[in-house]
Amino acid sequence: MNKGDVVVETTGLGRSYGTKQVLDDVSISLRAGEVTGFVGANGAGKTTAIRLMLGLLRGNGRTLFLGHPLHYWGAPGTVVGAVLGGVAGHPRHRLRQHLRMVAAGSAVPDRRVDEVLDTVGLTGAARLRLSELSLGMAQRVGIAQALLADPPVLVLDEPANGLDPHSIRWLRDFLRGQAALGRAVLVSSHLLSEMEQMADHVLVLTRGRVVAAAPMAQLLERVDSRRTVTVECPDLSALAGLVEANGGRLRPMGHQRATVTGLDRVRVGALALEATVPLYELREERPSLEDFYLGVAEEEFKIS
Structure with a gap:
């Protein structure tokens, strides 16, 4: 897989709740070695789109990961790692113990746990209980879980919510680093200004529809023209x-x-x-x- 290769191709995503159309014909392409920013106000439909992509909701459209639907892959965690907010684990479990249980569920060896703890900068927090984690640390744990099976795709839904400036900077640098390793990264946010420093490509969602999609460099040229x-x-x-x-x-x-x-x-x-x-x-x-x-x-x- 080379930089720029399409890794994820989503076409025609749609979702309705009763008579209300919350997502309308949304298409997304994720490329190896790039961070794609998925931007829109709260309620624009970003989370719905991401959950449809991952098969967590039913709706219209389809998403192919490396050319196939996600259910084609016997171990989906080896294809895509998702961070959807929060850490699903018993609050009294210690961090390393929690990650080892998650790893076992994906047939990932224990040694990988220490590798991802080091990757996200939490080696020193390995013995903390989940209830003792700060919000920023919890976000890093979510990323560590997503990385356990070493997937080529990372999907993060509003990972900067509630983080302090130091944690946001860490997240920005980390995701840029993951893209540099060849991963395709999708990160949603309601802060377009944050994407200016993070994303190679941006999609803007308004009322369930994509109203702009372009490389960040092109967007900045359009902004400068005004x-x-x-x-x-x-x-x-x-x-x-x-x-x-x-x-x-x-x-x-x-x-x-x-x-x-x-x-x-x-x-x-x-x-x-x-x-x-x-x-x-x-x-x-x-x-x-x-x-x-x-x-x-x-x-x-x-x-x-």
């Missing part, structure tokens, strides 16, 4: 003429202030300097990824 220049100028009519003659657009805001689109800050400043038009303020703002895709989602649903 940079806005703000100016304060005593002669906005003169500046407007310069801007529009060079392919931009100036929109007055009142009190000698205006926004300029279609030209960057450097170009606006150079034009004003050449024409001796004074500027009291000149700054450029880049919209956040959240703002950008909220706009994309609104446009999508206005059209539909």
Whole structure:
């Protein structure tokens, strides 16, 4: 399996609760060596989609893991490791003991337990009881469980929920490292800004539908294309003429202030300097990824 190979192919996922359609024709591709961010507001349908992919819910569509449905594989844990929140174990069991029981259920040797404890940085916590784990440690235990059978695919549903900044940074670096090892990683979140630092590819889900899907680099280019220049100028009519003659657009805001689109800050400043038009303020703002895709989602649903 080479980097970029499609490992998981999901097509046409759909799910209804009564007359309410909560997921509509969702398709997802996961590639080896890449982190795919699955982003949407709480209630957008991310968890439903993930559970359909894993066969934990019934609905429309199909998902192929390495070219086959998950039930084709005799030991699904060797194909996909899933972190769906929480640690399912007796609170009085010690961490190493708990992982050994999970490993036995997947025919994984005990030595693998110590390997994954080291991988997630919990070797020193191996004798803690599950009830003694912090939220961040519990998330790491979930990841350790998912890694026990060394699967080529990792799926994590909102793993950053409730974590402190230090734990979020650890998670981000860890998942990037897993992708570098060749795994295909799917991580859901309601924080698009977090995906900017983590994901190679992003899917944005709104009201059960994918409204955007693209490589992160492409998304950032689209965001950058919507940079806005703000100016304060005593002669906005003169500046407007310069801007529009060079392919931009100036929109007055009142009190000698205006926004300029279609030209960057450097170009606006150079034009004003050449024409001796004074500027009291000149700054450029880049919209956040959240703002950008909220706009994309609104446009999508206005059209539909």
